[in-house]
Amino acid sequence: MYDTLPLATVRTQVPVPLRFHDGYATTASVFSFNGLVDGREHLALGLGDWAGSLERSAAGGPAPLVRPHSECLTGDVFGSQRCDCGPQLREAVERVAAAGGFMLYLRQEGRGIGLYSKLEAYALQDAGLDTYEANIALGHDEDERDYTVAAQMLQALGVEHVALLSNNPDKADQLGRLGVTVTERVPTGVHLSPANAGYLAAKASRAAHTLQVPFCPLTCGIWVGQGFE
C-alpha cells in the first residue's frame, strides 16, 4: 500500500486540551506534518487511546476509527446553521475519542472551492440553486475535495487500516485508491436544522450520501438520529 504516495512525515506532536460549548472535554494529540502535497497546514488529531488502536490494528485487531473532516469556518467556528459541519465535528471528536483513532482536519473549505466562493454559493442558493448547482454556476466542480493529503497523514502516522467514520462514499473510494485499506464504513449521525434541511437533502440525493433526512419539527441544531443507512 501507499506505493505511489509522496512521503510525508510528522513535524510536531503536541497535546491540546479541548472543551466544547456543551461541556464535553477531551485531550487531543495534535500532529502537524512536513511534505503534504498541497502545502496547506492540515492537522491530525489523535483522540482517545489512538496509540493502543494502532497496536491492536497491527496485531490483526480492529482498525482505528478515522474521521476526515473538511474545514468549514462558518459551521465549525461560528455555529452556522446553513450546514451540519459543527455538529458533525462535535460528534466525531467524541466518537473517535471513545473508540481510539484520528480526526483529520482538512483545510479544504467549501468542498474545496474556498471560503469566499462558498459564501457566493450561499447567495446563489438563496436565489434557488442547490449546493451542487451553485458550485457549478461559479465555475467549480460539484465537489473539489481531494483526499491525497489525508492518505499522506495516515501513512505518516503509521495507519494502514481504517474504520472510516463517514456517510460519503467518495471519501472511502478516494482513500482506497490512494492505498488506505478501509475495513469498515461507520455512518455518522444526521444533524438537522430548519436552515440546513435543503442542504442535507441535496447531499443525500446528489452525492449518494447514506443518510435519510427525517421530518424535523423544531429541532434546530439538535442531533436527531444516528446510523441512517
Ligand SMILES: [Zn+2]
Ligand atoms: Zn459547513
